[in-house]
Amino acid sequence: MTAVPSDNTEVTEDLDADVPRRTHTSTVVAVVSVVAGVDPQPTLDAVARQDHPIEEIRLIGSETEGVPSGVVMSQDLAEVVAGLDSSVEYVWLLHGDARPRPDALKALVTEANRFEASLAGSKLLVGGTSDTLESVGSATDVFGEPYTGLDEGEVDLEQYDVVRDVAFVSSVSMLVRRDLMRGLGGIDQKLAPVAAGLDLSQRVRIAGGRVIVVPSSEVFHDRRCGRGDGGWREQSGRMRAMLKAYTPITLVWMVPLAFLTGIADSLMSLLLGRWRLGPRYVLAWAWNLANLPSTIAARRNISRVRQVGDEELFRYQVRGSVRLRLVGSELSDRLLRMFDDDSAVTRRAVEIWSSSSTWAILGVFFLLLVGLRAVFLSGLPVVGYALPFGDASTALSRFVGGWNASGLGSAAPVHPVTGPTGIATLLTFGNEEVARSLLTFVAFASGVFGIGRLARRLGVGGPGAYLGGAAALFGLPASILGGGGRWAALVAIGFLPWALASVVGPAATGRRQWLGQVGSAAFLTGLVACFVPALGIAPLLFALAIRATGRFRSRLLVALVATPAALVGVPYLVSRGDLLLDGVPIRTAAHPVVVGLIAVTVILAMIARSWRAGAVAGVLTFGGLAASRFFGPDVQEALLALAAVGLGLVVAVALRRGERNVMAWAGLVGGVVVLIVSLAGLAGGRAGLPPDAWGDRISFVTLGATGVERALLIAPDPHGLPGDSRPGPGFWYRLIDSRGPTLDQAALPARGEGDEALAAAIDLIVSGATLRPGAELSEFGVRWLVGTAETSELIGPALQAQVDMNTFPFAEGLVVFENTAVRPVAVTESGVPWEASGSGFVGEPTEERVRLAFNADPGWGPDWQPEGWAGSVSGRDGEAVYRKIGVEAVLVWLGTALSLLGLGLGIWGRRTR
Amino acid sequence: MRIAALIAVAALAVASIVLPAPREPVPLPPSPQSAAPYTVCPLGEAARRTTALTFVQAGPETTVAVFSAGEVPVEQAVEVSESGTAAVVLDDITGLARAPVLVPQGTPPAAVETILQGGGAAAAPCQPGSPDPQVLLGGSTAEGHTYTISLANPFAGSATVDIAAASEVGVESEPALAGIVVPPRSVIAVDLHSILPGRQAISAAVVTRQGRVVAGAVHDSGADISATGGLVAGLDWYLPAPAPEGLSRSLVLFAPGTSEAAFQIDVYGPDGVVEAAYEDVIPAQSQVTIPLGDILEGPGAIRVLSANPVAAALRFSGEGANAVVPGVATPSPSWRLSGAGRLGDSVVHVFNPGDVEVTVELQAGTGDPLTSVAVPPETAVDIPISARSIGGKLEADGDVVVTWTTASEEGFAGDAGDPLAPG
Known part of the structure; x- marks a missing residue:
């Protein structure tokens, strides 16, 4: 022997x-x-x-x-x-x-x-x-x-x-x-x-x-x-056999996984009408707990004769869970047989269930459901930059170059995320809440598959890559972004791996396929640029970096041709020039232990094997995290999204299948721990976003509005306000309109004359120098002054002694004053308000002029005339519209057209395969 | 290449740990608080008594707004003379029994005083109020006396206040004085003589819990009335102390805080300064009444120095006379005396607490000089001012403390001057 x-x-x-x-x-x-x-x-x-x-x-x-x-x-x-x-x-x-x-x-x-x-x-x-x-x-x-x-x-x-x-x-x-x-x-x-x-x-x-x-x-x-084939005694016996046989390091991950698998098996079996599975698992665990002393004694005996490690046991094991595979196969079988009795589809389904990647994907989707549970149950929170999409036509008209009404308005382009979110709202028949939730889920699901595909292109595919998707979406960089309420960046993480994967991989075998590759890359580049404009350059840089590794197949030319689709985000970035290096940064505090753990994991995996893929993962993760300290929030978002994708690849590299030496085993353990640590992001069930801060709590701003009015929001911390904010005397503030905070208002354009006037008015009010702060704010269309509870010390004394802003006691946790002297944003000389229509206004035709409480811009018409920092238009036509097509709008159109063309090319080119 | 990649990844990992987080931006520094852009006259009445508001250094667009029961039934412009003086008789603009008035202020703010006539005579300053406790001194709820505190809230938000009263029996405990809600644009009258009857000497502090009120009180002794505005407690008080014939004078001190307040009284009499002529301790939220005759014979001045904040006023009482003249916290070279002379011939009391002689010029409300007097150091001097509809001003070449009193057939009244801050 x-x-x-x-x-x-x-x-x-x-x-x-x-x-x-x-x-x-x-x-x-x-x-x-x-x-x-x-x-x-x-x-x-x-x-x-x-x-x-x-x-x-x-x-x-x-x-x-x-x-x-x-x-x-x-x-x-x-x-x-x-x-x-x-x-x-x-x-x-x-x-x-x-x-x-x-x-x-x-x-x-x-x-x-x-x-x-x-x-x-x-x-x-x-x-x-x-x-x-x-x-x-x-x-x-x-x-x-x-x-x-x-x-x-x-x-x-x-x-x-x-x-x-x-x-x-x-x-x-x-x-x-x-x-x-x-x-x-x-x-x-x-x-x-x-x-x-x-x-x-x-x-x-x-x-x-x-x-x-x-x-x-x-x-x-x-x-x-x-x-x-069952019975709780057999089940408990099998469990005892494994508890006796495995080394402690295997038990560390096997036992929790066995527990989770039992839960999943029990739940899925319920769908098949088998209720006994759950109690059987409970009995099995209880029996093993009761017999734990004898199990430990048996382990001691085995340790005396142990000659080989657990890997010798693994050699004769099938991947994944047999139970889950069986029950999954049976479920799909039952479903498919309803339509297709014993057909190829059914057989294909059985094959799919036999793949361990299928179970990894299912596991990650289960995690997604956990991590997004609150999104499904109560919708996404309204906090930070995670804001409702608003009316689709308004958002889309602003996206294609209409008036940017954020703050006191500007001709500057809105954040390009208003484009896809506007389309999503249209597709959900105007139900923006459904659109938000769906888009979030689609992006997260896309992220799981995207990391899987990118990892495969880098030679580290397999079930671990899909688990890496969970790390990418809920891990450290994603939690940093989520903590800052950066919803668009979280969504971008979901699409970014696809964009990066589109510039890596085998070369096209023909012109049509090459065009398909270019089209896919262009579409994905434009898509990620819509959510995080600075990511528009990421595929090209990634292709360059991949070429530098000398191993993977970089589609540099594809990336070069596809990059112009990123033009969709360029005008926005240009308009935010001063904030690229400055502004209110995303708080990037990361616990050194977590960063160290990730570093050790990737280095071990690199030493053991897959050093190139590990290097790509490490550079993306740590390069993104480190570089994010030097830039403003718009670039930080991009760097952290790249770091998130990098973290997903770290897990994929660490969990890569194949022969393992000691280093690889250590890397595997590190990968599992990184994955488990990353799952902390599931806790809130809100995709990593903070609890709702400005949703229902501020719904009163829409009550009783006559025409378009505004609310002045105040908080001691810029991160406590929705979207961007401006520094005020002892606090931060921003304006939102009476629709409530919406995504197209998140980014504030550069200061105009009106913003300077507003700053002066706020300073006057807070200094206590005016008895009528409402009158001071009325020219800005401000009906509501809303402060977080912490601001009561800052604004309370000044607003206790005034006569034209009533306290509003029905807002929980907020200090609210209602301006009794409000004047709507668009109003005739005799005080008749005009209603919003798209990015313009409509009202009864009148010989009076209509004042628009926006920063002065001659693009408004008809017959725009300046009035101090604002302006007015003629009321004869019954509408006030903004008609100025600048180069920014042309670039947005061009980028959008290239992206959509890319989508078409991608579909067309794919058909040849 | 592999080693280089490992080093690069390790270096980036270290960098992502050791690199400092981006600098958190800070908001702009808080705005310096401006002088209140308004003043409130809480004691206005238009039915039972005649109330006149006297203005000195008022702006040309001065308005007054009478507020009551959540409304502003009267809001009208004030006819201001070119020299900035004006007088508004409330009977002429409203018939409300209680007619508190809000006066928006310009720069510099006008001096506004409430002059009450009917059943006696009284004067009290119009004030912006304060979030700190406002102390009302020198009342009485003895038999035949009424003592009413007016809590005026001309603002848009409601206010909630507690009244901490103290009398010769000590700290008063009365649930009815706690949690008094004053709705927006309203005035609440609290009759202390009903709630705490039989107190010979009573004072109270209005403590604001929420919002803002302006407090005032009227004490009707049956023969005369006195009116007081809310004083904010301080550590140092100056009180010129005239000695009207036939009237008794007493010094009333009140400590609104939760700690006792040790104090000393320096007396500036005909024989010079006697420092620490009197020393004692005021229990927390209590009052002390000191007969002034015990420490100062004849006219002079006193200075109260305390370890914890107190409020101080002189109470004059006697046959047909009842007045409370508040102390002054800070000497100043410029004073407005908008109510002096409104009740008849009056006396301006000027106290020079410094050690250098000061020359003061008393002017009419128009700015025309009336008289000029040298005030020796550490001495109080009385300067008569004839009857007039609107008082006057006083300019000095050093810091002085100014009050005024009027003795007429209607009664005895007085008030502190209104210092004008430099610039």
Whole structure:
């Protein structure tokens, strides 16, 4: 045999006595276990008919009457094994409901000797049939769930008739070396039959022995001892077998995963009408807890004979969870059969369920559901830059170059995110809340697959890559962005891996395919540029960086041609020039331990293998995190999104499948820990965003509005306000219009004359120098002054002694004053308000002029005239519109057109594959 | 290449740990608080008594707004003379029994005083109020006396106040004086003589919990009335102390805080300065009444120095006379005396607390000089001012403290001058 020498002399003395087996007829003792309610005589008769000589037949059971002559009755197996003479080489264990063919033992002994196996099992055929297979050795998953690979009722056509190593053989008929049997303490009496076979097989393997199945040894099994397909005793036994066998480091991740798998299995089985799974899992865990002391004792015994690591067990295991695979397959089978009975689709579904990546994706989607649960239940919070989309037509008109009404207005372009969000609102028939939630979910789901694809392009694909998707979406960089309420950047993380993957990979095989690649890259580049404009350059830089690694296939030309689609975000970035390096930064505080953990993980993975992919992941992660300290928020968003994708790749690299050395195992553990730490982002169920701050709480601003009015929001911390804010005397402030905070208002354009006037008015009010602050604010259209609770000390004293702003006591946690002297944003000289229409205003035609409380801009019409910092238009036409097409709008159109053209090209080019 | 990649990743990881977070921007420094852009006359009445508001240095667009029961029934411009003087008789613009008035202020703010006539005579300053406790001194709820506190809230938000009263029996505890809600643009009258009857000497502090009120009080002794505005407690008080014939004078001190206040009284009499002529301790939220005759014979001045904030006033009482003249916290070279002379011939009391002689010029409200007097150091001097509809001003070449009193057939009245801050 091939047993590895052990330091334990007590054990090795027995284990090493294997030399003479090939030269003589091996001595065998047959041990038949009585099955309750089954007459063992047929089994004993079959044993007696064996071609191979049997030294002695033992019957294990409690009944002592009626024992045939020549059969020795024993109470338990341990007693039998302990009493065997050292001349006995093998013990043949048989169940009392088994009927071996006459040559079964001979085949077992012959093959065990030939392959130097320590444990050999028979091929089991279902009793009462001539050729229905029950078992030809089994594999298990990591949780010990058996996997025979046989279909129900599969006929034996000798298709499995080859002696091979297996994870375990059934205890119905197994041949075990006596010395090993004695050294290992025999069969665990606490376990049910199948679990007992699994347990013994694993212990044999850990002790360095081989476990084989001998198909030429055929045994009919009446299955009266149980089929081993369930029952909480079998389940708890399997769990105990794994708890005994694995090293502590494996148990660290196996036990939680087993727990989670049990929950998922129970829940999914409910859909199949099986309610017993849950209680069975509970019983199994409870049984193992109750028997923990004996399990620990057994582990101690195993550790004395351990010759190999867990990887030797993993070699004979299937990936993923057998239970989940089965239940998933059954679910999809039932569903698909409703439409397509036994078709190719159904068979394809079964294949899909057999992939471990499928389970990784399902697992990550389960995490997504957890991480987005509050989004589905109560919608996205309104906080920071996570703001409602607003009216689709208004948003889209602003996106394509209409008036930017944020703050006191500007001709500067709005954030390009208003484009896709406006379209999303249109697609949901104007239900912006549904659009927000759906877009968020789609982006997160896209992120999971995107990281998977990008990792595959970098050679580190597989189930770990999909788990990396969870790390990307909820890990450290994403949590930094989420903490700052940067919703658009979180969505960009979902699309960014696709954009990066579009510039890496095999070259096109033809012109049409190349155009398809360019189109896809252009569309994805434009898409990410819409959410985070600074990311528009990321695919091109990524392609350059990939080329520098010298290994991966970089589509540099594709990236170059596709990058102009990023023009959609360029006008916005140009208008924010001063904020690219300055402004209110995203708080990037990261716990050094977490950063250190990620660093150690990626470095270990790089040392072990995949150094290039690891380098890409590391540079993206840490480069993004480090560089984000030097830039303003618009660039920070891009860098942190890249870091998030990098973190996803770190996990993918660490969890990459394949042979592992010590470093790789350590990297794997690091990857798992990074993944677990990243899951902290699931806690709130809001995609990592803070709780709602400006949603329902500020809904009163829409009440009783006559025309368009504004609210002046005040907070001591700029991060406490929705979107951008401006510094005021002792606090930060910003204006929103009476629709409430919306995404198109999030970014404030550069200060205009009106902003300066507003700053002066606020200073005047806060200094207590005016008795009528409402009058001061009325020219800006401000009806509401809303401060967070912390600002009551700052603005309270000044606003206690004034006569035209009433306190509004119905806003929870806010200090609110209502201006009794308000004048709407668009109002005629006689005080008639005009209503908003798109990015303009409409009202009854009048000979009066209509004042627009926006920063002065001659693009307004008809007949715009300046009035101080604001302006007025003629009321004759009954509408006030902004008609100025600048180069910024042209660039946005161009970028949008290129992106949409790219989408079309991408679809067209893909069809050739 | 592999080593270089490892080093690069490690270096970036270290950088992302050690690099400092971006600098958090800070908001602009808080705005310096401006002088209140308004003043409030809480004691205006238009039915039972005649109330005149006297203005000195008023702007040309001065308006007054009478507020009551949540409304502003009267808001009208004031006819201001070219020299900035004006007088508004409330009976002429409203018939409301209680007619508190809000006066928006310009720069510099006008001096505005409330002059009450009817059942006696009294004068009290119009004030912007304060979020700090406003102390009303020198009242009485003895039999035959009425003492009414007016809580005026001309603002847009409601206010909630507590009244902490103290009398000769000590700190008063009365639930009815706690949590008084004063609605916006309203005045609440609290009759202390009904709630705490029989107190010979009572004072009170109006403590604001929420919002802002302007407090004032009228004490009717049956023969005369006195009116007081809310004083904000301080550590140093100057009180010129005339000695009108036949009237008794007493010094009333009140400590509104939660700590006792040790104090000393320096007396500036005919014989010079006697420092610490009197020392004592005021229990927390209590008052002390000191007969002035015990420490100062004849006219002079006193200065009160305390360890914790107190409010101080002189109460004059006697046959047909009842007045409370508040102390002055800070000497100044410029004073407005808008009510002096409105009730008849009056006396301006000028106290020079410094150690250098000061020359003061008394002017009419128009700015025309009336008289010029040298005030020796640490001395109080009386300067008569004839009857007039609107008082006058006083300019000095050093810091002085100024009050005025009027003795007429209607009664005895007086008030502190209104200092004009430099610039």
